[in-house]
Amino acid sequence: MTRIGKILVVLIAVVSLAFAGFAMLIFYAGxxxxxxxxxxxGYKFTLSSGENPTWSAVRARGDSQVASDKxxxxxxxxVLADKLKAIQDESTDYKNRIPSLTEELEKTKAANEADLPALTEYIAAQRTRLEALNAQVAQLQSQVLAETANAQKLENIASARRDDVFKLNGQLTxxxxxxxxxxxxxxxxxxELEQVxxxxxxxxxxxxxxxxxxxxGMGQAG
Incomplete structure (x- = not known):
């Protein structure tokens, strides 16, 4: 083998080692x-078995396949392109709904503004009714207190009468x-009277x- 051949062999060996190192670097550090x-x-990735395994990705909802490749x-x-497309479609849908939602919002605002005076009047009426109910409740509470006092008096009288009843029962006995x-x-x-x-x-x-x-006897003697 000539000197040039030896040099080529060494160069090929060095290049081969360098390529192997580069491949290992890509494999481990990539x-x-x-x-x-x-x-x-939102996606499921699976690796098929066999001599030529391939990767496939399906959507988590519906299990529809997105891509398949070695x-x-x-x-x-x-998958990222599919996800980006889904986001863009959703964004487009939201943008298309903005005019109708804006119109509905304006209608709702107008209806609320129209209902505001009636609602204010209704609230005032309900507050007046609440005050009347509170007054009735206070009056009923006063009546309850008075009836409670009367009931206590009656209970005291009944208790005293029960004592009298107990005494009368003793006397009756x-x-x-x-x-x-x-x-x-x-x-x-x-x-004894009958006997007497x-x-x-x-x-x-x-x-x-x-x-x-x-x-x-006197008649016989005469």
Whole structure:
């Protein structure tokens, strides 16, 4: 091998090592597309299996596919473009709705301005009604206090009368006891009276008989 050939071999080896180093630098120090894909909201990224795996991205709502490619970076670009288009469409929709919303707002303002005097009058009427109700409530509270005082007086009277009733019940019990005792004495006296009457009747009959015997004896003696 000539000197030039050796130099070429060395140069090729150096270039190969440099390219390998550059590739490793790109692989390890380049953008982390997997992390970027995980940070994009509203989309799901999947990697197919097999000899030629491909990346695909679908919308989280509806599972409609957005892009599919072997390069995750291209899929991310397509997803970002789709997301930007969705934002632009939404912005356009909002811009298109501004005139109608402005018109509706003006109508609402006009209606509110027209209703303001009636609303003010209604509020004043309701305040007047509230004052009247407060006055009625105060009057009812006074009546409740008065009725409470009367109820307390009646309760005191009822309590005193209950004491009188208890006393009268005691006296009534004593009277009933005395009545029962007197009725017993009355029955005893009635029995004794009947006995005395019977004795008198028997004595009178005996007296009559004796008088008849005396008269009969005197008649025989004459």
């Amino acid at each position: 953008p982390n597309y997997r992390e970027m894909a995980g940070q994009i909201e 390069s995750l970076a291209k899929v991310i670009d397509a 004593e009277v009933r006891t005395d009545k029962f005792r007197l009725e017993a004495i009355k029955r005893q006296l009635a029995e 009457i019977g004795n008198i009747e028997r004595a009178e009959e005996r007296q009559k008989k004796l008088e008849q015997d005396v008269k009969l």
